[in-house]
Amino acid sequence: MSILKVEKVVSGYEHMQILHQISLEVQEGQIVSLLGPNGAGKTTLLRVIFGILPLRQGKVYFKGEDISDIPPERMPRLGMCYVPQEENVFPSLTIQENLEMGAFILKAGCKPRMEEIYKLFPDLSNRRKSRAGELSGGMRQMLAIGRALMLNPQMLLLDEPSSGLSPLLVDIIFERIKKLNEAGVTIFLVEQNAQALQCADRAYILEGGEMKAEGSAREILKDEEIGRLYLGR
Amino acid sequence: MLELIVYGVVLGSIIALGSIGLTLIWGITDLFNCAHGDQITVGAYIALLFVSLFSRIGFLQAKVGPFSFNWGVLLAFIPAIIISVGLAIFIEHWVYKPLRNTGAHFITSFIASVGVAWVLRGLIYMIWGAEFHFYTSGLRPMIFLPQGIKLRVDEIFIVIVAWAAVAAVYLFMSKAKMGKALRALADNPELARISGINTQRMIDWAWGLAGTLIAIAGVLYGIETQLRPEMGWIFLLPLFAAIILGGKGSITGALAGGLILGIAQQVSTAWLSPTYKPAVAFIIMILFLLFRPKGIFGKG
Amino acid sequence: MNTAAIAGILNFLVSFAIMASIYAIFTMGLNVHWGYTGLLNFGIAGFFALGAYTSALVTSPMPTGMMANYVKQAFGLNLPFLVGVAAAALISGLIALPVGLLTLRLNEGYLAIATLGIAESIRIFFNNESWLANGPQGLIGIPQPLCTLVPPGYYNYIYLVIVLIFLAAIYVALERGIRSPWGRVLRAIREDEVMSGANGKNVFFFKLQSLILGAMIMGIAGALYAHFSAAIQPGVFEPLFGTFIIWAMLTLGGTGNNKGAILGAFIVWALWSWSTFFILKIVPAGFQTRAPFIRYILIGLLLVVVVLKRPKGIIGEERHVSKF
Numbered sequence: 001m002s003i004l005k006v007e008k009v010v011s012g013y014e015h016m017q018i019l020h021q022i023s024l025e026v027q028e029g030q031i032v033s034l035l036g037p038n039g040a041g042k043t044t045l046l047r048v049i050f051g052i053l054p055l056r057q058g059k060v061y062f063k064g065e066d067i068s069d070i071p072p073e074r075m076p077r078l079g080m081c082y083v084p085q086e087e088n089v090f091p092s093l094t095i096q097e098n099l100e101m102g103a104f105i106l107k108a109g110c111k112p113r114m115e116e117i118y119k120l121f122p123d124l125s126n127r128r129k130s131r132a133g134e135l136s137g138g139m140r141q142m143l144a145i146g147r148a149l150m151l152n153p154q155m156l157l158l159d160e161p162s163s164g165l166s167p168l169l170v171d172i173i174f175e176r177i178k179k180l181n182e183a184g185v186t187i188f189l190v191e192q193n194a195q196a197l198q199c200a201d202r203a204y205i206l207e208g209g210e211m212k213a214e215g216s217a218r219e220i221l222k223d224e225e226i227g228r229l230y231l232g233r
Numbered sequence: 234m235l236e237l238i239v240y241g242v243v244l245g246s247i248i249a250l251g252s253i254g255l256t257l258i259w260g261i262t263d264l265f266n267c268a269h270g271d272q273i274t275v276g277a278y279i280a281l282l283f284v285s286l287f288s289r290i291g292f293l294q295a296k297v298g299p300f301s302f303n304w305g306v307l308l309a310f311i312p313a314i315i316i317s318v319g320l321a322i323f324i325e326h327w328v329y330k331p332l333r334n335t336g337a338h339f340i341t342s343f344i345a346s347v348g349v350a351w352v353l354r355g356l357i358y359m360i361w362g363a364e365f366h367f368y369t370s371g372l373r374p375m376i377f378l379p380q381g382i383k384l385r386v387d388e389i390f391i392v393i394v395a396w397a398a399v400a401a402v403y404l405f406m407s408k409a410k411m412g413k414a415l416r417a418l419a420d421n422p423e424l425a426r427i428s429g430i431n432t433q434r435m436i437d438w439a440w441g442l443a444g445t446l447i448a449i450a451g452v453l454y455g456i457e458t459q460l461r462p463e464m465g466w467i468f469l470l471p472l473f474a475a476i477i478l479g480g481k482g483s484i485t486g487a488l489a490g491g492l493i494l495g496i497a498q499q500v501s502t503a504w505l506s507p508t509y510k511p512a513v514a515f516i517i518m519i520l521f522l523l524f525r526p527k528g529i530f531g532k533g
Numbered sequence: 534m535n536t537a538a539i540a541g542i543l544n545f546l547v548s549f550a551i552m553a554s555i556y557a558i559f560t561m562g563l564n565v566h567w568g569y570t571g572l573l574n575f576g577i578a579g580f581f582a583l584g585a586y587t588s589a590l591v592t593s594p595m596p597t598g599m600m601a602n603y604v605k606q607a608f609g610l611n612l613p614f615l616v617g618v619a620a621a622a623l624i625s626g627l628i629a630l631p632v633g634l635l636t637l638r639l640n641e642g643y644l645a646i647a648t649l650g651i652a653e654s655i656r657i658f659f660n661n662e663s664w665l666a667n668g669p670q671g672l673i674g675i676p677q678p679l680c681t682l683v684p685p686g687y688y689n690y691i692y693l694v695i696v697l698i699f700l701a702a703i704y705v706a707l708e709r710g711i712r713s714p715w716g717r718v719l720r721a722i723r724e725d726e727v728m729s730g731a732n733g734k735n736v737f738f739f740k741l742q743s744l745i746l747g748a749m750i751m752g753i754a755g756a757l758y759a760h761f762s763a764a765i766q767p768g769v770f771e772p773l774f775g776t777f778i779i780w781a782m783l784t785l786g787g788t789g790n791n792k793g794a795i796l797g798a799f800i801v802w803a804l805w806s807w808s809t810f811f812i813l814k815i816v817p818a819g820f821q822t823r824a825p826f827i828r829y830i831l832i833g834l835l836l837v838v839v840v841l842k843r844p845k846g847i848i849g850e851e852r853h854v855s856k857f
């Protein structure tokens with residue numbers, strides 16, 4: 001069953017239309033990757049899905065329910081969490097507090113869940129009292145993902161988690177994403193880095209606000225023309 | 234000199250108490266609230282209203298311990314806080330929230346707050362007139378400390394309440410879930426929303442907290458001096474200076490800023506005419522801006 | 534209505550028009566800063582005060598005889614009115630130079646607060662330094678130009694003409710300036726500092742020019758005020774009020790628009806000076822002393838409503854087409 005469905009979405013900023021009739025589907029339990037060059041409109045699409053940016057036409061469905069007009073603060077309750085590309089931590093809050101904010105909507109305590117997150121990202125565990133603003137890029141990215149996982153969401157939207165990280169860290173991040181997925185989280189992974197295809201099940205290619213290709217990650221990875229045109233190979 | 238420093242601590246504590254609510258709102262909503270001073274005035278006058286209502290109740294007329302004020306004044310804190318909070322949230326919903334939702338420039342909200350300030354002051358003038366008012370009549374007892382330092386007993390009360398308020402708000406912001414969410418909102422409003430935090434509700438809470446602090450500051454300020462319609466407005470510039478010294482949104486910064494300004498102003502009277510006190514505060518603030526534009530505890 | 538009543542109303546209207554025109558000049562000075570360049574100057578009352586004091590000191594004679602015991606001033610040059618106004622513009626502009634050098638690099642909000650502090654310090658300085666301009670009592674008997682031409686009762690007509698000439702001249706000069714390449718750079722700075730910096734224009738230098746020009750206009754307004762009221766005290770230049778009412782005028786009329794600045798000045802000043810007049814007629818006798826304060830409420834409400842409903846002001850910004 002498709003858990004997320006985007007249907008002919010049109011959106012943009014003020015007088016500029018950025019997304020032109022975008023459609024896509026994510027099946028439950030999969031990792032689906034959205035690839036495309038800088039400025040393609042990937043972040044814009046995520047913001048539309050999560051309700052931060054209003055859509056002008058089209059519909060977005062999550063678990064079969066129309067979420068086109070649902071504001072972002074209600075999305076976590078529905079089971080979807082989002083890790084933005086930039087400014088994805090609260091810099092003056094400590095690691096611990098950042099994670100607590102991820103579970104803000106829970107009435108009950110979140111300590112057990114927090115320990116699970118620390119297990120997934122042991123580096124965070126050693127610096128619980130450090131302010132997020134003082135962390136390195138890799139730690140910050142892990143914290144951002146950790147925050148979004150605090151509610152144990154069914155689905156996670158990730159915006160270029162590998163950007164700005166060293167190759168070693170990129171491998172680690174993708175490995176953790178894979179692990180998360182194996183634990184049952186559906187993942188919509190937005191990337192510029194074609195390495196994402198190695199852990200994805202399916203992939204879409206976005207460029208200039210238009211969907212250029214879609215297929216299984218394996219097919220897309222093999223397609224030389226797509227590699228040359230959109231993935232800089 | 235020690236004497237001047239002690240007076241400076243008293244003055245600094247009063248400034249700090251007045252400025253916590255201001256810096257809180259500045260940090261969380263980006264509003265530099267020009268009506269803050271007049272909201273303080275409203276708090277003071279609401280308490281005055283209840284003090285005179287309570288004046289018929291005999292047992293409230295007894296003085297509280299060694300202080301100059303009676304139990305009625307102490308009790309009047311409660312309605313003053315309630316009305317001050319209500320007023321703050323009312324203004325938020327009718328003025329600042331619509332402005333924020335249209336993405337107005339922060340200067341637009343600032344100008345709107347100037348309008349709010351005038352309306353509040355006009356109302357105070359209309360209702361209570363321009364003359365001075367006092368919570369209680371009679372002597373204000375003094376206390377004599379070593380080194381020839383004289384303080385009003387009330388001032389000790391004010392300093393204690395000011396520090397307690399700073400400590401309470403600091404603890405709330407660092408330990409309570411709601412306080413952390415307020416800091417998160419100040420840090421990154423969009424990420425706060427993404428995390429499921431209802432930002433408008435948080436902002437209402439922030440105004441509730443600010444309204445409480447405003448009322449406390451107003452009543453204490455009224456105990457310290459006397460009530461007049463301009464009391465809060467005149468008080469506003471030193472508050473601005475203190476929160477700029479302290480850094481946007483910083484509670485401990487507001488305390489440090491208040492103390493620095495208070496002590497510097499009083500100590501300056503050793504060389505300068507006391508009428509230059511406010512100018513001393515501004516010069517310190519401007520020097521600070523030039524060399525440390527983010528304040529004492531500001532980042533970066 | 535008898536002729537005396539008509540004369541009274543006319544007199545009231547003329548002195549209203551004089552004050553409103555002075556405020557209109559003041560507001561146009563602010564428009565140069567905020568409307569054209571995006572400088573948040575909250576210290577404008579300071580420049581207005583500098584202009585007023587400078588012109589007063591330059592044009593009045595040094596007090597002699599009995600007066601010398603009561604009025605202390607650093608100098609009294611007894612020069613003509615126009616020299617006083619020119620000196621006012623000059624001194625305000627000169628003081629704007631160090632102020633700008635110090636503060637223009639600050640981010641916009643901090644610039645606002647820094648200038649507010651500077652203006653308040655200027656006022657405190659005049660208040661305390663009695664040797665300079667008689668401290669809190671201020672200066673009185675400031676000379677009025679051409680006052681021998683007509684009987685005192687009609688003098689305001691002459692002064693209105695003088696003020697209107699200044700208003701018109703400054704308006705025309707500013708309208709030309711803003712349409713010149715220089716004005717275009719200023720607006721570019723306001724819209725997007727980074728872009729105009731990349732265009733190789735020296736943003737800081739242009740901001741400084743704008744600050745000085747605006748300050749000079751404010752200085753002129755201050756001088757015109759001093760010669761009209763013939764008496765000035767530091768209390769008149771309290772920044773929190775003297776500054777914000779001008780901001781209210783500009784915001785109401787329309788930021789970035791000189792016509793808006795003039796309109797805003799007239800509307801706010803009308804509300805301020807006329808409301809008392811009408812209110813006193815309708816409120817009960819016991820309430821008379823408090824009634825004038827209703828103008829705080831009126832102007833405050835008007836400001837809030839305009840900011841909410843017409844954020845660009847009553848007129849809004851003009852579209853400027855550059856000739857070049």
Ligand SMILES: Nc1ncnc2c1ncn2[C@@H]1O[C@H](COP(=O)(O)OP(=O)(O)O)[C@@H](O)[C@H]1O
Binds near residue numbers: 036038042043
């Ligand atoms: N806040 C904004 N206002 C106006 N245009 C924007 C904004 N954010 C992004 N854009 C434009 O939208 C286009 C797509 O941007 P984005 O979605 O961030 O691309 P990507 O994430 O694929 O790099 C770009 O041309 C960008 O300049």
Ligand SMILES: [Mg+2]
Binds near residue numbers: 044159
């Ligand atoms: Mg992006």
